[in-house]
Amino acid sequence: MRDFESLSKPRPSEWCIMRFGDVVRNVKVDVDPETSGLERYIAGEHMETDNLHIHQWGTIGDGYLGPAFHRKFVSGQVLYGSRRTYLRKVAVAEFDGVCANTTFVLDAKEDVLLQELLPFIMQTEGFTQHSILHSKGSVNPYINWKDIACYEFPLPPLDEQRRIADILWAADAAIVKWKTVLEQVEQARNAFRSSFFGGERGWKRSKLGDLFDVQLGKMLSPKARRGISPKPYLGNVNVQWGWFDLSNVKTMDFDEEEFEKFALKPGDLLVCEGGEVGRSAIWMGQIEDCCYQKALHRLRLLNDQLMPEILLQFMFYAAQHGLFARLTGHSTIAHLTAVKLRMLRVPVPPAEEQQRAIDAFEHFEWSVKSTEQHLERVRDVKDELLESLLVPSRGSAM
Secondary structure (H helix, E strand, O other): OOOOHHHHOOOHHHOEEEEHHHHEEEOOOEOOOOOOOOOEEEOHHHOOOOOOOOOOOEEOOOOOOOOOEEEEEOOOOEEEEOEOHHHOOEEEOOOOEEEEOOEEEEEEOOOOOOOOOHHHHOOOHHHHHHHHHOOEOOOOOEOOHHHHHOOEEEEOOHHHHHHHHHHHHHHHHHHHHHHHHHHHHHHHHHHHHHHHHHOOOOOEEEEHHHHEEEEEOEOOOHHHHOOOOEEEEEOHHHEEOOEEOOOOOEEEEOOHHHHHHHOOOOOOEEEEOOOOOOOEEEOOOOOOOOEEEOOEEEEEEOOOOOOHHHHHHHHHHHHHOOHHHHHHOOOOOOOOOHHHHHHOEEEEOOHHHHHHHHHHHHHHHHHHHHHHHHHHHHHHHHHHHHHHHHOOOOOOOO
8 A cells, every 4th residue: 555645745724624516516508419519429338437538429310319318518527427326437528419417517616626626526435435325216226416416525725626636637647548558458469369360371270179079067957056065166157258257156066977077177178158159268277176067168178289278369269250150140149059169160270380379379468467457556546546635634623
């Protein structure tokens, strides 16, 4: 944990406790989107959790927006999603447009509060908890303006607000930078993968079933869950792209014969039969005596022609380029049968080409994880700055 006390050095005697509604306006300018001359609209799904920037939007005129989309906003105003406020959707508009009336359009009263500081006040833990506490409804909870307006918070003088806003926007810029770096690394990895598998290299192609033994796991049943020899097993939810989510591994009964058939070995590739079809990861023995259920295909090497690491990358490629959809004849499919999976034709590069590609993919993976760690650290710094700079030290007189 970093110490940001030296950065803030608050002088609480000069800070005032303010009500949100006394320093912020809920701007209600209603327009007909079709005749407004505006081109873009923002819906709830276009705003991201803990992201002040809007990267997605819709185009007015592409379809019926619905009667709720009549609230105009202009560049610089702060947008706040009043539904499910635990999602913390606060964003600064960078263009003019319309939004639904469930999105608050906010302006600071700049004689007391800088507009540049407003979105950060709304990102503090205190504001979020207040919004959650005062929300109404259980299925799709929402908050009314009057309940936000009563939120009380400490506000420094304007010169201090400017200094704090400059620091927080610099932290936000660092987050944007690292997100851009991460996107660029991922794009480079995807481009390399497409070039490796999509180029005309003269490599032979073989049916997947000639290279790997393909087998579905054990069928779930109430009887198996009450068995006398429970073993951990993996299901569809545990298999992610390139890794395993082992936070919730369940157990069921496997007798001796079933365990021999369904026990996983290091190097096995697990492929999702349903859901996000084709999602795959290589098992490395993370859990002892682990098995798998029928929602998964287990692929085990029959020979040394194709390394599992290369097949995993090919599964990424197949998903990204729609090969699974073409294989089954559907854009979204419920199941990928073992018969169809065995028929999937995969390239078989020479061994030395496979090893070079594995080394390259490992380097990309290291770069992605390293960049993600940098990004997470910068986000942590910003979160700490939010609380350090906007919340005076406890015990200080106000």
